[in-house]
Amino acid sequence: MTTLKFRNNDEMPILGLGTFRSEPNEVYNAVLSAIKMGYRHIDCAAAYGNEKEVGNAIAEAFKQGLVTREDLWVTSKLWNASHGEENVIPALHQTLEDLQLEYLDLYLIHWPVALKKGTEMPEKASDFVPLSEVPLTSTWKGMEAALEQGLTKHIGVSNFNENQLKEIMATAVHQPEMNQVEMHPFLQQEALQSFCVQNDMLLTAYAPLGSLVDENSTLRLLENDSIKNIAKARHMSPAQVALAYTIQRGIAVIPKSTNKARLLQNLETLNHSLTEEDMALLKDLDKEHRFIDGKFWEVDNGPYTADSIWNA
Ligand code: A2P
Numbered sequence: 339m340t341t342l343k344f345r346n347n348d349e350m351p352i353l354g355l356g357t358f359r360s361e362p363n364e365v366y367n368a369v370l371s372a373i374k375m376g377y378r379h380i381d382c383a384a385a386y387g388n389e390k391e392v393g394n395a396i397a398e399a400f401k402q403g404l405v406t407r408e409d410l411w412v413t414s415k416l417w418n419a420s421h422g423e424e425n426v427i428p429a430l431h432q433t434l435e436d437l438q439l440e441y442l443d444l445y446l447i448h449w450p451v452a453l454k455k456g457t458e459m460p461e462k463a464s465d466f467v468p469l470s471e472v473p474l475t476s477t478w479k480g481m482e483a484a485l486e487q488g489l490t491k492h493i494g495v496s497n498f499n500e501n502q503l504k505e506i507m508a509t510a511v512h513q514p515e516m517n518q519v520e521m522h523p524f525l526q527q528e529a530l531q532s533f534c535v536q537n538d539m540l541l542t543a544y545a546p547l548g549s550l551v552d553e554n555s556t557l558r559l560l561e562n563d564s565i566k567n568i569a570k571a572r573h574m575s576p577a578q579v580a581l582a583y584t585i586q587r588g589i590a591v592i593p594k595s596t597n598k599a600r601l602l603q604n605l606e607t608l609n610h611s612l613t614e615e616d617m618a619l620l621k622d623l624d625k626e627h628r629f630i631d632g633k634f635w636e637v638d639n640g641p642y643t644a645d646s647i648w649n650a
Contacts, residue, residue, distance in 0.1 A: 339378060340608060342540050342590055344492055344515055350411045350443065352585055353608060354379030355601070356544065356594030362388045364596040369395035372601050373404050381518075381542070381592040382437065383415035383448055384429065385458075389436035397438045412439060413518075413542075415448035415496055416481070419457045422472045426480025430489050445490040446518055447477055450502045451635050451642050460637060468641035478506040478514075485512055492516065496544075497632075499648055500533045507537065518542040518592075520549075523583055524559055526624040531587070543584045546591040547577050549629035557627060564623060568616050574607075581607040583620045 341349035355372045357365055357380065365388045369380060373395070382392050396412070399405050414437065420429035430445060452467040453460055460466055481493040494516030495503070507513055517534055521527055521543035534541050548559025559565065560576040569576045581591050581604060593604045612620070632644035 339376070340585070342588070344540070345538060348443075348491060350540075350590060351377075351379040352590045353377075353581070353605065354381045354411065354413070354542075354590065354592040356381050356592040357388060357392055358383065358386050358544070358594055360386070360388060360594060360596050362391045366391045366395045366398075368596040368601065370398055371598050372605075373399040373410075375602055375605055377601070377605060378405070378409055379411040379413075379590075379592070381413045381544075382433075384417045384420075384433050384436075385415065385448060389414065389433055393437040393439070407439070411443045412437065413444040413446065414442050415446045415518075416477070418449050418451050418453040419455050421447075421452035421467070421474075421477045423476045423480040423483070425455075426477060427484055427487070427489065430484050434489065441488060442490040444492045444494060444516060445481065445484060446494045446496045446516060447474070447481065447498075449497045449635075450474055450495075450499075450647060452477075459634070460640070463637055463640040466637075466641050474502060474506050475509050478510060482510070482512045494518070494539070497647065499650070500530060501650060503533070503537070503539070513537070514539060516540050516542060518544055520545045520628055520630050521584055521589060522546050522548050522559055522580055523562070523565065523620050523623040524548060524557065524625045524627040525629075526587075526621070528624075531589070535588075540590065541588075542590040542592060544592060545629055546584050547580055547593050557625070562623065564619050568612065568619065572610060572612065572616070574610050575603055577604060578607040578610055579612070579616075579620070582610055582612050583617065586612055586617060 339351045355377050414433045452472045457465045494514045496518040565576045569579045595601045632647045635642040
């Protein structure tokens with residue numbers, strides 16, 4: 339499988355399985371089926387509330403001899419309620435216990451947003467902690483300690499903008515190696531990509547199919563005419579065109595599915611490629627449109643706004 343190379347030459351499969359919004363009773367089958375089909379990269383997070391089931395599926399794959407630990411790339415993320423240097427390793431231990439693993443391949447700070455301990459999703463201003471009280475650099479120190487203890491092979495962030503990256507890079511002993519952000523043809527993030535490339539940092543695209551979560555949204559990536567036309571011409575599905583576009587930009591993708599046919603279809607993207615002409619047409623689709631808009635971090639008198647997260 340095509341891979342992205344980390345600084346020490348470790349290789350991450352460029353296409354992984356996303357597990358966000360996979361129901362606990364569905365995610366076990368999705369992960370096990372995916373591994374059977376040839377997926378070798380699973381993207382998880384404590385916040386998805388399903389790491390135990392993901393862990394059961396991975397354990398079953400080991401038991402059936404489908405893969406060894408070394409064959410798999412497993413990513414997880416530190417929840418916002420565990421920001422702060424001293425909270426990182428305990429949170430990571432919980433994730434490792436849930437996933438039944440001794441180490442992760444990649445651990446990310448999920449959001450540049452801090453919440454009070456024990457908060458799942460915030461409802462009021464007092465559920466938050468401002469970054470002035472728990473700076474990103476403090477949380478990063480905890481991430482570095484996790485790396486040094488061998489609990490994870492690589493560390494990075496998610497949903498960070500350029501300035502937030504610069505803030506942790508200024509004092510980091512171990513530089514962030516990954517930024518996982520929303521990316522697809524309607525949100526191409528070229529400036530962020532340039533910054534990451536210049537700083538030897540890799541990118542992973544979440545919601546690479548345009549998320550499909552907002553049923554009322556009139557913007558539907560997979561129904562876009564250019565995507566559909568290219569799909570027809572190349573004997574691909576619209577989803578494969580969307581994934582191939584991001585992959586050919588050198589960015590990892592983690593489409594979520596709990597449906598076997600779609601899991602296979604997404605994996606088979608790797609058997610296709612787009613021409614330079616296709617790539618040029620798709621480049622024109624950028625609308626800087628976020629499906630995951632970050633507005634859920636805005637509460638009355640709260641310390642975070644979507645704009646401060648994406649642009650500050
Ligand atoms: P399902 O799990 O029923 O397959 P994203 O990763 O961009 O957030 O998108 C995930 C959404 O896209 C899920 O609703 C998933 O539903 C759906 N999906 C996954 N793969 C495909 C595909 N190949 N074609 C169409 N929809 C897909």
